[in-house]
Amino acid sequence: MEFNLSLSAVATDHRAVPMDKNKVYDVIIAGGGPAAMTAAVYCMRKGVAAGFVTVDIGGQVGETSGIENYLGFNYIEGSQLVEKFAGQMKQFEIGLSEGYAVTEIKDGREKEVVLENGDRYRAKSIILATGNRWRKLNVPGETELTGRGVAYCAICDAPLFAGKKVAVVGGGNTGIESAIDLAKIAEKVTVIQILDRLTADKVLIDAMQQFNNMEVLLLHEVKEIQGDKTVHAVVVKDTVSGGEKSLDVQGIFISIGLMPNTDMVKGVVELNGFGEIVVDCSCKTSAPGIFAAGDVTSVPYKQIIIAAGEGAKAALSACDYILKE
Amino acid sequence: MSLFDDKVKKQLQEALKPMVNNVNLALFTQTLECNTCRDTHLFLGEISELSDKLTLTVWNFQTDKDKAEQYGVDKIPAIVVLDSENRDHGIKFYGLPGGYEINSFIRIILEMSGLKEQLPDDLMKRIQGIKKDIHIQVFISLTCPYCPDAVSTAHRLALESEHIKADMVESSTFVPLAIKFNVSSVPKTVINGTQEFVGTNPLGKVLDFIEKV
Structure with missing residues (x-):
């Protein structure tokens, strides 16, 4: 019998706080995978006011069993790596909203993030790191019978x-x-x-x-x-x-592959033929003040280590943008 | 032969080290006509050896009927997680929590012992607002990497509210029950037999479902 123990100690020193509707954040990060969490750590260390809105913490990494190509770990379970990422992020007093997807991004000098439950949060800049989801067949019966076969x-x-x-x-x-x-x-x-x-x-x-x-x-x-x-x-x-x-x-x-979660930014930023957000080498999108990182972008090779690196870059670009604005 | 090899034993020992208060595990079992009862008994025997703050009490489902009734145990193998005063908080595992599910098992032991992450005030208020009796069943498989999250969330709700009970149900051990609730993807959470969702949801969103009951 196997036991896939992956538990690090229960964290009791988390300092993340609920998102504040009355505040204008310097940056709001949308998404919960390695790109988003790395961006969060970089932003908080830079001392900017950051918010983090995601459906779940971990994204696709949480669904991965074994990882053998994230440096520093010969082998680590996906859920264990997520706990390490999340623990490092939550040691900061970051604004956090978990459980509700982003349904709309409103661009402007002040930007707005709208969640599926109707919550709205404002920010000077946005980092999109909403990742991928399983591609659907789009045939009759698929949606109705999901979870039922x-x-x-x-x-x-x-x-x-x-x-x-x-x-x-x-x-x-x-x-x-x-x-x-x-x-x-x-x-x-x-x-x-x-x-x-x-x-x-x-x-x-x-x-x-x-x-x-x-x-x-x-x-x-x-x-x-x-x-x-x-x-x-x-x-x-x-x-x-x-x-x-x-x-x-x-x-x-x-099992027909993945598709990017970009429905909420159609018409706001430029997408490529695959529906991915087009970014330049500093993670800038076509809209000033909106940055993107990780699997949701046009950057090739969907890898944890690449997503994390891109997240760091997007955070530094966003911090630069806030400073200059 | 032991279930845990030396490496797992050491990992578990380490994981249980931060336990604050004692936790008692109550196993309901029987000797015949229960395929996984023997392994579950072995599992609990071995794990309770790994911390002096863990104790094991074994009840016979047939002959200790009053105890089964007291804890609301209706099938076996069942593990009821009790606090240091032997108080029941409505937290159960139906089936052996092996594979990935070892994580939700260790987590609730730590939480029951008093080591837990503080929940935000708004969520605590919502939990305290629940006055109806709520029964959460989380159907899982042992090879599902994110099932433990769904189980831990349900168990945490049960720990914080006297009106909430939460069961992990290992789908292959309790096939008729899984069929009854049309479980074909896990984790599947069923609340009072009426509200249900597939996948993991953070605590706030599970409360949304509970509040609809």
């Missing part, structure tokens, strides 16, 4: 599909890793890939050969997910012949 985290939810038939959408690394996790426990796993080949690394494709309960459908796309209380079937279309068929499955894991 439609899933995005195979390591979390695989045990719930023991002895069942499941589909995995996506032939990249995440898709094939998910398929392997599921094949160990499910009755049958069907991988649905829109391309004519799998794009996962060779080691993973080799590893999947040892399972005889796995089927791969190349050149197929998902048209619909069917079910009432839970998923019953997935309708797929052969992209060559155009023929459709229904797969009898109780679960469908969607």
Whole structure:
């Protein structure tokens, strides 16, 4: 039996305070991953008044099991790294709002951040570090059945599909890793890939050969997910012949990559073709006083260490901007 | 054979060191017809050896019916986390908290012992405003890295309010219950059988759901 202990001592010396609606912050940081937390530490050490608004602390890092390429740690659990980041940030008296997503950014000399619960906070500058989320298929049934057979985290939810038939959408690394996790426990796993080949690394494709309960459908796309209380079937279309068929499955894991959380800044800052925020080498966006860092930006290679570095840079750029304004 | 290897044992010992007051773990078990009861008993036996502030009391679910009733235990294996005075705060683990869930288990032991992060005043006020009986069930799997957060939040609410009870439920151990609540993604939190959400939410947002009950 495994025990994945990752607990650092319960922090009792946190000094973060609730966000203040009446205050004009020097900088508000939106997001909760490594870019956002690094930016927060840099801002607080510079002595500027900073606020931090996020849905959750940790972002994608909190969903990662093992990390072996963040320097200083040969191996660290994602949740453990998040605790270290958060502990370092919360030692400062930073304004903190957790639990509600940013729905709107209003630009101007004084900028405003609007949250999904209606809260509004003002600042002279903004750092956007809102990261990525799982890309959705956007087919009928997906939203309604999420958490009822439609899933995005195979390591979390695989045990719930023991002895069942499941589909995995996506032939990249995440898709094939998910398929392997599921094949160990499910009755049958069907991988649905829109391309004519799998794009996962060779080691993973080799590893999947040892399972005889796995089927791969190349050149197929998902048209619909069917079910009432839970998923019953997935309708797929052969992209060559155009023929459709229904797969009898109780679960469908969607692993078709990530998309940036930029809905709240459409029309405010320039985005590229992938929907990412375009930044220059000092993390400036197209709007003066709005900076961006991490996976939400056009910077290539989505890595924790890169996001953290970009967060530091965005903070220094923002501090510079505040000083000059 | 022991469940913990030397490395894990040392880590757990270290993690339990900051405990302030004693904590008593009450296990409800039986010898037959409970697949995971034996391992859960072993687990608690080993962990309670790792701190002199931890004690273990074992009850038989069949023969100690009055005790099961007193703590509201309706299935096994069940672990009830009690404070130094043996008081019940409505905090339970149904199933063995192994894998990633060891983190929520250690966390509530520390919090129950008195070592806890202070909650902001506005949240404490909202918790104290809850006068209805609330029962939170958090369905988890042991391979889910962020499930412990959902469990810890529910347990913390139970610790702060006499009206709130919170259970961790290991989904593979209690399959019919997981099916009853259509659990196919974890963590899934069910409040009084009516309000529910999938994923982790900070304490304030869980209170939003509780206040809707």
